[in-house]
Amino acid sequence: MQSLLEQLESELSERFVRASGPGGQNVNKVSTAVELRFDIPASAILPEDTKAALLARSDRRISKDGVLIIQASRFRSQESNRDDARARLQRLLEAAAFKPKPRIATKPSRGTKERRLQAKKQRGDIKRVRQQRDDE
Numbered sequence: 001m002q003s004l005l006e007q008l009e010s011e012l013s014e015r016f017v018r019a020s021g022p023g024g025q026n027v028n029k030v031s032t033a034v035e036l037r038f039d040i041p042a043s044a045i046l047p048e049d050t051k052a053a054l055l056a057r058s059d060r061r062i063s064k065d066g067v068l069i070i071q072a073s074r075f076r077s078q079e080s081n082r083d084d085a086r087a088r089l090q091r092l093l094e095a096a097a098f099k100p101k102p103r104i105a106t107k108p109s110r111g112t113k114e115r116r117l118q119a120k121k122q123r124g125d126i127k128r129v130r131q132q133r134d135d136e
Contacts, residue, residue: 003090008045012089013037014082019073033073036085041066046093053096068092 019033040046040054040062055066062068070092072085108116 008038008043011038011043011045014085016078019081030078032076032078032081033071034078034081034085036070036072036082036089038068038070038089039066040068047097050093050097054092057096 013036015035015037016031017033017035018031040051043051046054054068055062059068061070068089070085070088072081072088074084075081
């Protein structure tokens, strides 16, 4: 089975820019940072509920037009930054696609009710004994 990220390959656009930070003279010559763009509303592959979940997030990486922009400049090599950006996109898509299992409401059993009431009665008895004073 093909992963979702591999299916979305045609809908991704990458731009390589110069990164800030360490790298010596190399940082001024080579564009190693990656800016990965993904247009959420225009995606033909992404399911509608996943699109809605992504757009509903209050994430600063998503523009007003619904374009997700991931910037990766953690590594010194272009390929490592590219892999990092794609991995972050994959995690974001997986989080948006996750649907929690609905909770099935159950009633407490008869034994549970009886044990709870018995414990309450015991606690009340203890408090009642402590309240009694020796007036003799």
